[in-house]
Amino acid sequence: MTRADAMGLLLALIARLITGAQGHWKGCPPKAEQRIYFANHQSHLDWVLIWAALPRELRATTRPIAARDYWTGGRFKHWLTREVFNAVYVSRQRSDDQDPLEPLVDALRNGDSLVIFPEGTRSNKGPPQAFKSGLFHLAEQFPQVQLIPAWIDNVQRVMPKGEVVPVPILCTVTFGAPVTLAPGEDKRDFLARARAAVVALQPAESQLQTATG
Amino acid sequence: MNQLKAWSADQQVALLFVVLFGLLLLASAAVALLTLRERNALQEDGYERMRRELRAVWAGAVVFWAAWVSGPAGATVLFGVVSFLALREYVTLVKTRRGDHRSLLLAFFGVLPLQYVLVANLNFDLFSVFIPVYVFLAIPVVSALAGDPQRFLERNAKIQWGIMVCVYGLSHAPALVLLDFPGHSGRGAFLLFFLVVVTAGAHLAQTTASRYLRRRPVARHIDRNFSLRAWGLGIAAGAALGAALFWITPFEAGQALAMASIAAAAGTLGELVMSALKRDAGVRYWGNTSSVTGAVGLLDRVAPLCFAAPVFFHSVRWYFQLKP
Numbered sequence: 001m002t003r004a005d006a007m008g009l010l011l012a013l014i015a016r017l018i019t020g021a022q023g024h025w026k027g028c029p030p031k032a033e034q035r036i037y038f039a040n041h042q043s044h045l046d047w048v049l050i051w052a053a054l055p056r057e058l059r060a061t062t063r064p065i066a067a068r069d070y071w072t073g074g075r076f077k078h079w080l081t082r083e084v085f086n087a088v089y090v091s092r093q094r095s096d097d098q099d100p101l102e103p104l105v106d107a108l109r110n111g112d113s114l115v116i117f118p119e120g121t122r123s124n125k126g127p128p129q130a131f132k133s134g135l136f137h138l139a140e141q142f143p144q145v146q147l148i149p150a151w152i153d154n155v156q157r158v159m160p161k162g163e164v165v166p167v168p169i170l171c172t173v174t175f176g177a178p179v180t181l182a183p184g185e186d187k188r189d190f191l192a193r194a195r196a197a198v199v200a201l202q203p204a205e206s207q208l209q210t211a212t213g
Numbered sequence: 214m215n216q217l218k219a220w221s222a223d224q225q226v227a228l229l230f231v232v233l234f235g236l237l238l239l240a241s242a243a244v245a246l247l248t249l250r251e252r253n254a255l256q257e258d259g260y261e262r263m264r265r266e267l268r269a270v271w272a273g274a275v276v277f278w279a280a281w282v283s284g285p286a287g288a289t290v291l292f293g294v295v296s297f298l299a300l301r302e303y304v305t306l307v308k309t310r311r312g313d314h315r316s317l318l319l320a321f322f323g324v325l326p327l328q329y330v331l332v333a334n335l336n337f338d339l340f341s342v343f344i345p346v347y348v349f350l351a352i353p354v355v356s357a358l359a360g361d362p363q364r365f366l367e368r369n370a371k372i373q374w375g376i377m378v379c380v381y382g383l384s385h386a387p388a389l390v391l392l393d394f395p396g397h398s399g400r401g402a403f404l405l406f407f408l409v410v411v412t413a414g415a416h417l418a419q420t421t422a423s424r425y426l427r428r429r430p431v432a433r434h435i436d437r438n439f440s441l442r443a444w445g446l447g448i449a450a451g452a453a454l455g456a457a458l459f460w461i462t463p464f465e466a467g468q469a470l471a472m473a474s475i476a477a478a479a480g481t482l483g484e485l486v487m488s489a490l491k492r493d494a495g496v497r498y499w500g501n502t503s504s505v506t507g508a509v510g511l512l513d514r515v516a517p518l519c520f521a522a523p524v525f526f527h528s529v530r531w532y533f534q535l536k537p
Contacts, residue, residue: 167317
């Protein structure tokens with residue numbers, strides 16, 4: 001076992017100890033198919049949580065997206081994202097000649113699965129924001145890749161904004177049924193539908209909580 | 214019987230575990246044989262529940278055995294972990310706010326380990342007052358410093374209550390194992406075993422009684438099954454079990470009866486309090502696998518012990534004038 005593998009196991013163990021990281025597979029079984037998981041984004045822990053909720057065999061081929069300027073900044077950060085998580089780096093500055101989705105497209109051509117947070121930023125309060133169009137373009141280019149919606153629940157209580165130490169509170173990740181792009185479907189319609197598929201996975205009890213604040 | 218008395222403490226405890234695991238094996242085998250028969254959906258449900266309960270008992274027995282085998286340090290760490298998991302489940306279910314973050318960190322990473330260190334060090338005097346005195350002052354201070362005045366009292370009460378039940382209560386279980394009874398040293402495992410058997414027996418008797426008696430519930434909105442008659446029967450069953458087991462404890466038969474009824478009463482009332490808490494949090498079962506929290510139902514299982522252990526421990530310590 002390499003150092004990176006050991007680090008991965010340790011992180012998954014910590015995530016389980018702190019949050020339980022329970023995966024509920026409601027709409028699809030955890031299978032080694034090529035997939036794009038897309039989820040709501042509330043905290044820095046979201047990626048680790050999804051990753052820990054996946055069965056171990058799937059973790060190696062499921063990759064996160066990381067901002068290149070931040071995650072290659074320090075030696076440890078770079079090592080962690082490169083060796084442990086095998087992240088796909090994207091640059092946040094948009095240059096004219098390069099498609100920002102290009103690294104993602106390369107990864108999907110490679111046969112890897114991806115986890116993306118289509119809101120683009122973290123939304124701590126209330127329902128998820130509108131989805132960015134990247135998901136639509138990927139769905140268009142890779143019709144054979146399954147798009148799995150996921151809802152991450154409770155994680156904002158584990159580590160609220162501005163705190164660094166997480167409090168142990170149980171969280172769940174609910175995976176729903178695959179969403180497919182209908183032939184000729186409009187971008188806006190598809191993104192709204194995808195967002196609705198994510199929101200629909202929110203457990204009833206936590207919906208109540210969001211409503212009452 | 215006399216021959217058994219001549220054995221060393223370790224041998225006696227070993228025998229206890231051989232008997233315990235033997236009984237569990239028999240029970241598992243019986244359930245496995247029963248499931249071979251054809252059955253309808255309703256029976257299927259019952260079997261599923263039985264298997265789940267049996268698994269929980271197995272897990273409990275293994276924890277208990279591991280606690281004994283690994284000595285004082287191991288027992289403390291083990292119950293510390295159970296305590297941590299129970300508190301995690303509790304905090305998930307009672308709704309906390311952002312301002313509680315620091316207080317919760319203090320509870321999980323400060324209070325919990327310290328309390329168990331005190332147990333392992335046998336500082337029983339400090340161990341008894343550490344949480345009720347020092348922590349109950351510290352938690353509101355940390356909360357106040359977080360600067361969120363909304364529902365201040367309610368939030369603090371939630372956290373303090375969680376610490377009281379999941380940490381303070383449960384930490385008395387390893388304390389029982391480590392309690393030094395004159396002329397009974399090294400046999401602390403028997404005391405814990407006694408306590409667990411009595412509370413579990415009382416719980417079982419009460420549930421069975423309430424199913425058959427169908428008396429008017431005392432507090433309908435909290436627990437439909439809790440009636441005074443069933444509760445009394447539960448205590449009586451616990452006391453009888455305790456009296457029958459007096460020979461594994463340092464007690465006389467009469468003392469065992471009294472101690473067992475105290476433990477049984479505390480355990481069954483603790484369950485009532487826990488169901489009130491559940492109702493408040495809006496959950497039917499802690500162990501509901503489909504609930505938002507994915508809680509595993511640990512809290513449900515340890516709750517009677519959390520209430521019975523401190524009462525039992527302090528009754529024993531006070532009555533027998535034990536010095537640490």
